[in-house]
Amino acid sequence: MERNEPCWCGSGLKYKKCHMAIDEKIMLHAEKGEIVPRRNMLKTKAQIEKIRVSADLNTAVLDHVAKHIHAGMSTEEIDKLVYDYTVEHGGIPAPLNYQGFPKSVCTSLNNEICHGIPSENIILAEGDIINVDVSTILDGYFSDASRMFKIGEVSERAEKLVRVTEECVELGLAQAKPWNHLGDIAYAINSHAQENGYSVVEEIGGHGVGVAFHEDPFVSYVTPKGSEMLLVPGMIFTIEPMINEGTPEFYVDEENEWTVYTEDDGLSAQIEYMVLITEDGAEVLTK
Numbered sequence: 001m002e003r004n005e006p007c008w009c010g011s012g013l014k015y016k017k018c019h020m021a022i023d024e025k026i027m028l029h030a031e032k033g034e035i036v037p038r039r040n041m042l043k044t045k046a047q048i049e050k051i052r053v054s055a056d057l058n059t060a061v062l063d064h065v066a067k068h069i070h071a072g073m074s075t076e077e078i079d080k081l082v083y084d085y086t087v088e089h090g091g092i093p094a095p096l097n098y099q100g101f102p103k104s105v106c107t108s109l110n111n112e113i114c115h116g117i118p119s120e121n122i123i124l125a126e127g128d129i130i131n132v133d134v135s136t137i138l139d140g141y142f143s144d145a146s147r148m149f150k151i152g153e154v155s156e157r158a159e160k161l162v163r164v165t166e167e168c169v170e171l172g173l174a175q176a177k178p179w180n181h182l183g184d185i186a187y188a189i190n191s192h193a194q195e196n197g198y199s200v201v202e203e204i205g206g207h208g209v210g211v212a213f214h215e216d217p218f219v220s221y222v223t224p225k226g227s228e229m230l231l232v233p234g235m236i237f238t239i240e241p242m243i244n245e246g247t248p249e250f251y252v253d254e255e256n257e258w259t260v261y262t263e264d265d266g267l268s269a270q271i272e273y274m275v276l277i278t279e280d281g282a283e284v285l286t287k
Contacts, residue, residue, distance in 0.1 A: 009044045025179070026232060034181075035229045037217070042234030043210055047141070048276065051210045051236060054138035055145075055274060055285035057091050061134045062147055062286075071126050071151050075107040078132060079118035086136055094135035094142055094213050101258060106133035106146075113201060113242050113250055113260040113268040126152035129162055131270045135213065144209050144238055145286040146272035157245070158267055164196045165243045165269040172221070172239045176231065176275050176282035182219055183227030189241045190222050199248040201268075204260065206238035209274060233279045240272035 001008060007018035019042075030036045043051065064085045065078060083104040086093050093104030101117075108116035108131040109124075116131075124130065133146035148162045168189045175184040193200050206219030217229045221241040245266035253259040262268050273287040 008039060009042070011045055022233060026230065029179075029230050037229060037232050037235055041208060041216060042232060043236055043276070044234070047211060048234075048236075050139060050141040051143065051276075052285060054091070054136055054141040055143040057086070057089055057138050058134055058136040058143035058145055058274075058286040060089070061085050061091075061136060062132065062145060065132050065134070066147070066149070069124070069130075069132070069149050069151070071124050071128075073124055074120045075109070075116070075118040075122040075124070075130075076120040078107055079103045079105050082132075082134060090138060092137040094137050094144070095133075098213060107131070108133070108259070108268070108270070110267055111262045111265050113244070113262060114204060114270060115258045115260050117256055117258055124151050127154050127158070129154060129158045129267065129269060133270075133272065137213075141211065142209050142213050143274055143286050144213070144272065145274050146240065146270060147287070148269050148271055160196070161198070161243065161245060161267050161269045164193065164198060165241070165271050168192050168241050168243060169239055169271045169273055172241070173273060173275065173282060173284070176239065176277065178231055178233050178277055178279060178281075180231045181226055182217065182229045182231065183223045184225055184231075185219070185239060186221045186223040186228070187225035189239075193241070193243050199244045199246065201242040201244060201248050201250060204242060204250075206240045206272075208235070208237045210236045231277050233277050235277040236274065236285070238272050238274050240270055242268060242270045244268045 003016040007015045096104045128151040135144040171188040172185040208215030246264040249263035276283045
């Protein structure tokens with residue numbers, strides 16, 4: 001673009017006052033053979049503001065679940081909490097009917113890695129650990145985050161797994177800064193998991209999000225430091241490693257074709273942050 005043309009992002013500023021410096025830096029990395037994001041992967045200021053509002057509702061939904069989750073309740077009740085609160089506040093649960101998913105939230109319990117389907121027959125018991133994965137559409141913009149909940153008194157092994165998973169996400173977040181790479185996030189996460197005797201699920205990862213539920217890039221948590229896509233201001237994606245007690249291998253429920261289980265029946269934990277790469281680091285939009 002010409003320096004004095006309106007910037008491609010729609011900010012109304014001249015290109016030289018907006019994205020020109022960023023574009024030039026991206027080109028330098030591209031010339032070195034690095035993977036760089038397409039322009040449509042960089043959210044505009046207007047989009048970011050709308051996504052923030054969706055993310056605020058997403059966080060509120062998770063807070064609502066946190067206030068009510070307890071032993072003796074069914075995961076179907078969690079689904080109702082999520083659906084009712086989201087709809088009452090003008091949103092739409094993104095998972096509902098997404099590629100045939102039948103519920104408003106994913107509830108993954110103990111040896112379930114992800115995509116657990118809420119059911120009136122699944123009752124939370126003392127000692128369970130559960131991932132509640134909430135995704136929200138508000139005014140056409142998407143947000144996504146998940147939390148681990150410990151039901152009552154849990155075992156030492158469950159306590160440690162949840163703690164280390166949170167540490168992994170925070171270490172990954174520390175590497176989520178402009179001109180780093182997705183591989184830097186992955187290396188921090190995978191190294192810490194392995195140091196604690198755990199494994200990271202390889203085939204399932206994070207994703208871009210904001211103007212759609214799942215966008216590029218795919219975010220792996222097992223790739224080498226310095227590899228994968230360049231991180232550039234305006235990118236929004238999830239950091240959501242799935243940490244297994246034992247093997248990273250898994251299988252998918254043959255009946256519902258959604259729920260993912262650990263191959264060795266070990267425990268699994270996942271915590272998900274949705275982050276925006278800024279000019280000096282990362283902003284957590286919802287967690």
